[in-house]
Amino acid sequence: MNTIFNVPSKKAKKEALNHPNGYVYVINEAYSDKKDVPPEAIAGAWKVNENGLIEGDFIPNPKYLDKSLI
Template identity: 40%
Template sequence: MAGLFRRRPGGDKTTRTPPPELVAEARRHAGGWVYEIDATMVDDPDGEVPPTAIVGGWEVSRKGTLTGVYMANPNYAPDAAGRRRDE
C-alpha cells in the first residue's frame, strides 16, 4: 500500500476501535500494518482490493500487537450506490 497513506510524525491516534478480526490478524503481521476493508465494495474477498475500499489501517508492533496508531485512508470513498458497512 505504498503511497496510499502518509504517516505524520507521531502517527494519527484516534479512538477508532479495530474490529476483533484485525486484532487477531495483527499477530500474523508483526512489524507491519493491518487494514480495515469495506467488504461491501469488494466482489471477491480473495481478490484485488481497490484503494477506495480501504477504510484505514492500524500499525502493528514487532510483538504482533496494535500500537494504537491508526491512519484513516483519505482515498476511502463508498461507491456511488452508497453501500457501506455500518460502523
C-alpha cells in the same frame, strides 16, 4: 477524526498477530472476498508492532470513497 474504527475489533487484533511490523487494513465489505482491492476500497489501517500487537490510532485513508464510516 471521529471514526467507527477507534478501537480495533477482535478480528483485527487476531489478524495483527500474523503481521508483525506490518499493518492491518480495514477493507470495504463489498471487497472482502476479492483478491484485488482498489485503494479507494480501503478505509484505513492500524500499525502492528514487532510483537504482532496493534499500536497507535487508526490511520484513515483519505482516498477511501465511503466517508460515512470514517
